[in-house]
Amino acid sequence: MSKESGAVPAPRANAVLALLLLAYIFNFLDRQILGILAGPIITELKLTDAEFGAIGGLAFALLYSVLGVPLAMLADRTSRSKVIAGAVAVWSAFTALCGTAANFGQLFLYRLGVGVGEAGGVAPAYALIADYFPPHRRARALAIFSLGIPLGLASGTLIGAYLASWVSWRAAFIVMGVAGLILAPIMLIFVRDLPRPKVAVADQVPLSRAFPIIAKKPTFWLMASAASCSSLAGYGLALWVPSVLERSFGFGLLERGHFLASIFLIGGTAGVFLGGWLADRLGQSDRRWYGRLPAIAWLITAPTFAIGLMSPDPWLAWPLLLIPNALNILWLGPVTTAVQHLVPQPMRSTASASFLLINNLIGLGVGPTLIGALSVMFKESYGTEALRYAAVSVVGFYVIAAILMFFAVRRLREDWVDDSAAA
Template structure:
């Protein structure tokens, strides 16, 4: 077969970039649906399987993050060397299959192992998606495109919370897992049929040489490490709070499962959607003038997030709690567009998925692996003193981490202009 078509400039746009973005967004929504459904189902799962807060925290974070983090880099490398769209489609099928199997678990160990499988599947989804978006969208539109893709986080979190609550209340928690898994299994072949890679020089010697230079390259760039560890500390709080706040509402405010689902779902959908979109829009506008805004934006957001979360968690009126938590639910994930865009520009285009995989390894191992487990462990330790409110105070205890995340972003802003790789205009 002739090799010349793979070396041409990316002129053949099939499918349309917006269609690709829409398909990637839906896959990312499924990704977070499968993650967040566990949070709203915490109480019925704990009661059914007899779990402590620490055990559930391990299932909600550590079990998922262990293999998710470590498989992310090799699967990103595979995507850079072969087909990014193919790796994503396979990942959707694998994580959806394991999500469905979670509905059959009868013990802590079974559910822990099945969540490991979900993590392996989801490891192949995000980093290749970042790279595919960077292939389809020019630099001046890239932060907004990545922000639209990142809307999968609040939409998936919010929808997973609401749908999970209704299914668990009217049927049972096992059906919720099975239903979410089946949707993903059916979507995977449709994704593979519609989404195609942009033409690129697949497998050339120079391309492989560049690939194996990724890790030494990012190892020398301080901005990469500062962005990665700053985002991971923010994710430690964000993932932990997303998993546990529904249980705080049930325990400390005597809300029903459906009430907690509606309350948290509305916060995540409204606040999160605004925050993610604003982050991408502001990054495109401000980042073209000064690269440091890609780090300054999340820094400012996190400095506001922590005190507002604290005020919301300490309030007694549910209306006041909702109003106070709305803003930090927006600012908490405003970083997604700016930071993921900056990571794409620290390396050359052939290295993007692999660099994103390295970033996600750090972000998810610390953020997702530690956050839910840490809050659950603190809650168990405080149980004798605070009773049902132990989870509320455990959530408050981790909020100070946001200030350390903001400090790292301040340092990242100083290094980012020097580490930025300018992209040659498309032919």
Template sequence: MTDSRASQRPATLVLAMLMVVYTFNFLDRQILGILAKPIQASLNLNDAQFGAIGGTAFALLYSVLGVPLALLADRIGRTRVIAGSLVVWSGFTALCGTATGFWQLFLYRLGVGVGEAGGVAPSYALIADYFPVERRARAIAIYSMGIPIGLGLGVLLGAVIAQAVNWQAAFIVMGVAGILIAPVFLWLVRDRYPPIVRAAGAQSAAAVIPILIRKPAYWLLSISAGCSSMAGYGLALWAPKIIAVQFGWTASNELVKVGQFMGALLLIGGSLGIFLGGVVSDRLARRDRAWYARVPAIAWVIAAPTFILGFMTPNPLLAWCILLIPNALNTLWLGPIITAAQHLAPSNMRAGASGTFLLINNLLGLGIGPWAMGALSVALKATHGDQSLGFAAMIGVCLYLVAAVLALLAIRPMKRDWIEAED
């Protein structure tokens, strides 16, 4: 039984609106990175404190609430939970523009995390409802293009607004824009299956977790994604500041220059990598499901050394060309690994399995990555001075190699536990 209103909604329209919401998700995260220097100067924050605001504060409730909100979405409606979450995180983003100290900004970022906890896992489940398995990695990859688009627009718009007005205005403008999108999303997007139908088959966390515990591939893939995200989220927060120091773009009137460098890098590299990851994985995995893990592993092995080379290159144009490679490869895993995780649990547990996956990924990636990179920078400050953050990043990207090993170890149990059955 399908929702008659949903049957009139093309899958492409649903996917496009989900991508718009996901763009705001990452726009609201990334805007903090480009504003690191003015915020740290205004609120007197060191790198470790700012890393805690950028990662730990966001991840604390974002990670924990992902599972219960995903299960709630299975019962009351995925579109309702997604739209409500958008309003909450956008409202707290706007409030960040009113912060006057560390703890106030920390608490507002905590609120942003509460809102965003309800956005991603229900979106994955909604995509699984609308798209068949042979098109799913590609659909998730297109949805995940909201990441580079949001990251790119975050640094570009954040820099432009902050330089024209101030950093506070950048938060307020982005937050209000997100709130205005929510009713449009709710009007255009419908659940593929009505909640009353899903509720009969929806599983509680007590039922989902025991099944996942028996799937080693699920945990290997989740932890490998988490290791990748520790490096990725750390770079998302700190790369603008690293680039500014690397090329001497540290004056207040050069913030837009940093935004243009990072924005073009994230938009072009990230979009290309995520899309190709979905297309290539779908095509190769028709013959062998192992490619859902092999493709990300290969990408991570190449990403680590090219990031290091890019951060050591003194010429901006050459560095941009080099950094384009790892920025395309470090997010390539999203389509294939999330698709694989979806197929290691029964279809009526999709949202719950996605929420658990995100719990692991975000506790590691968001909870530890930005803070650890900032703390390492503080520890290296005495010996490396202004370059300490760059050295911390070069150490951090080695986590991509750990992620690659874990993904390859997941191949055999993944093929054994793969569930082909559809709704």
């Protein structure tokens, strides 16, 4: 069988996409559950904001970012589907272990483990989707996959809040981890690789060959830097806004869960899907729209996030925060599609992993940790409002992201590699 991605029957491609989406939902569910449970975790384990920020950001990002590239290379050389299934099993097991943590060191270690597992899940999934879907449907398919982010954020927020309210924060981690362990063998059975061109097997596309192709393109560095600035603010806010609602607005655990889950679900899903749909429509005539759309969205995101977070009334904050929660992740479909097209087909997992390495090391590693550290720094000046001001401080990174992406747009057409290009 030597079918190209355009020849895969739609029902089969859609079924694979649905399972990859489910795994991605669990990916972000297991990340976000930490944020909604911040209050009881900080209280029981006696953590400072700086320590909790390190657990939510640095602990997860260290191995998650670094291992992404070698695991993506392994996926390119062996089986992308098997690497994804193994990743689901590993991150789910460590999520369950988080429910047994007795102190800062143990929780930090278990979050490192969650990062190890999730390192193998995203880049191979991007490449599988690019294999299964033809170019004119690829941004929409990647946008649908990226719906795992808002759906996972909403699910993690709501499920975590209810389980912690009914039982304990520890039970929430354990239940979610066991659910992921059940999903892993299902992924292994039903998600399969497509046959790849012989050149991909013969040459094995080593990093020494793949990375120089990416690295010599300024577009890659500009897009990766732009996405990193956006992720720095986005990941930081996702972890800490639940605590802002608790400290500045006086919300209880279930109130925080309902408030944020509705924002993530409505705003996030709309933003992700709109980004993919618009990119496919506009990008057919001008590839530069794959970068323009995110840049415009980020320019609107920055002020609306700041105004929403500083709102004196939580119910006025809801519609204000809905807008940036839609626009701050609109970039996912367009930018991940563009990164796929900066290299030939056999190198897509490696290209995605290189992009994710930069994006996650800066976004995940710095964002949550920075807000936690700023909260401690602002404590003397702002008291209980210190965390709110720390959160507002990072929204300026969306403006930086927009500027960098506008520079990337200038070269995107020249750096684009069509599917027909030789490896």
